[in-house]
Every structure is written in structure tokens, then in C-alpha cells.
Amino acid sequence: MKTATVADLRNNFRRISGWIEHGETVQIIKRGKAFARLTAMPASDVPGAAAKPDIMAQLREVWGDKIFSMAEVRAMRDAELEGDAP
Numbered sequence: 001m002k003t004a005t006v007a008d009l010r011n012n013f014r015r016i017s018g019w020i021e022h023g024e025t026v027q028i029i030k031r032g033k034a035f036a037r038l039t040a041m042p043a044s045d046v047p048g049a050a051a052k053p054d055i056m057a058q059l060r061e062v063w064g065d066k067i068f069s070m071a072e073v074r075a076m077r078d079a080e081l082e083g084d085a086p
Contacts, residue, residue: 003027006035 002024004016009028019026020040028036068076 001025001027001037003029005029 002019004012004026006028009016016026016038020038023040026038027034028038030036
């Protein structure tokens with residue numbers, strides 16, 4: 001386990017957070033005594049963290065297995081640029 005003082009945490013946060021991101025547990029020392037331990041938390045346990053959307057699943061839901069030709073893509077793009085698209 002690595003250790004860091006409160007001053008180290010304040011002055012070298014990037015380095016210390018790198019240790020934590022790589023799985024190290026860091027013990028924080030305050031006035032010569034152990035004060036706290038910092039460990040990485042799985043992203044699924046982070047409060048307020050939203051799951052990443054599955055964009056490909058959304059596209060399949062909307063378009064299925066449809067493969068558009070270049071002419072179709074060009075026509076859709078032109079319609080969108082002209083403001084004719086729904």
C-alpha cells in the first residue's frame with residue numbers, strides 16, 4: 001500500500017489519483033498518523049454514474065438491417081439540409 005500526506009494529496013493529486021486508478025490503495029497521513037485510505041471504486045458503484053447507451057442497439061432498433069446506398073444517403077442529407085426532413 002502506498003502512502004501520501006495531506007500535502008502530497010493537495011500538491012500531487014494527478015500522480016496519486018493515477019496510483020488509485022491503477023488499483024493501488026493509498027493511505028493518507030495527517031500529522032504523522034494514518035487518516036484515511038483511498039481505493040478505486042468500480043464505475044458501476046459510483047453514485048450518479050449513468051450506464052453508457054448502446055448506440056448500435058438503438059440504430060438496429062430504428063433501422064433494422066437496412067443498408068443505405070450512397071444515393072439514398074445523399075438524398076436524406078440534402079433533404080435535411082433543405083429543411084424538408086421530418
